[in-house]
């Protein structure tokens with residue numbers, strides 16, 4: 001659709017997005033079908049133009065603490081699904097405190113506390129609250145929780161302990177695909193948790209998985225459904241086959257679909273947070289994702305951290321370069337820089 005557009009036309013298209021003129025379904029479809037590299041660059045150009053209108057060259061950075069890799073669920077795409085015979089860990093509170101101390105003074109805007117649906121914390125939510133308390137005490141930063149589906153009472157209690165953001169990814173709104181991915185888990189309970197969280201003051205993040213059996217029509221269903229929920233942060237990640245899982249043998253797709261969807265997300269959610277995860281293609285992949293319109297870097301971990309990521313493309317790499325300094329250094333080579341903490345706090349409402 002961008003084939004015959006010159007720079008002025010692309011700028012005019014970006015302006016329409018900024019003026020909140022809704023993009024017709026057939027245009028979104030055309031964007032998702034792009035394969036030509038010149039057209040793809042034009043899509044990314046428009047997405048950057050829109051992002052820069054709202055955020056300039058400023059980027060938000062989230063530190064990632066995967067504090068328990070135990071999980072009772074059987075997500076077909078996930079390394080940590082309960083059927084996989086792997087070594088797991090659950091950090092002690094003191095371990096978490098030490099991680100926070102290593103992060104002191106680093107340029108990060110929020111700490112993302114992630115776990116599988118670990119029965120220990122789900123049955124002892126007060127222990128989870130203590131983890132949030134430690135991050136608040138040590139760093140005083142906003143906290144994102146990524147705990148899986150929690151009941152309303154627990155969400156409320158954690159909010160009272162200072163949790164600001166709930167990350168809970170649907171992965172797809174194509175119900176048939178959902179059942180194959182999030183095996184045995186309720187579609188509606190997941191949606192309810194995000195909706196309820198928003199009513200009690202959380203910001204929420206929703207996310208899609210691509211390269212996992214979603215065609216363009218399936219992706220469109222997901223994007224439209226996600227838009228109805230009005231999340232403050234929206235993500236897409238490429239599926240990476242994980243050893244020991246039902247989808248282990250599935251061939252990994254290129255990053256093309258993810259990069260297109262990032263740009264489309266930027267056009268559909270112009271002023272929202274859209275992450276470039278270090279967990280898919282590391283620091284080089286971060287550059288592509290920011291150039292596609294992302295404005296957040298996630299999965300940042302201290303330089304000597306042995307902690308897991310979610311997709312963990314670099315599980316076997318010796319040097320991960322996922323620490324705050326490496327990220328900021330790379331951002332500066334792109335003419336970008338970390339935003340002020342106050343800018344981030346303003347987004348939390």
Ligand code: SF4
Nearest residue numbers: 071073075078081116
């Ligand atoms: S995606 Fe989350 S809920 Fe599903 S198996 Fe993995 S850790 Fe558990």
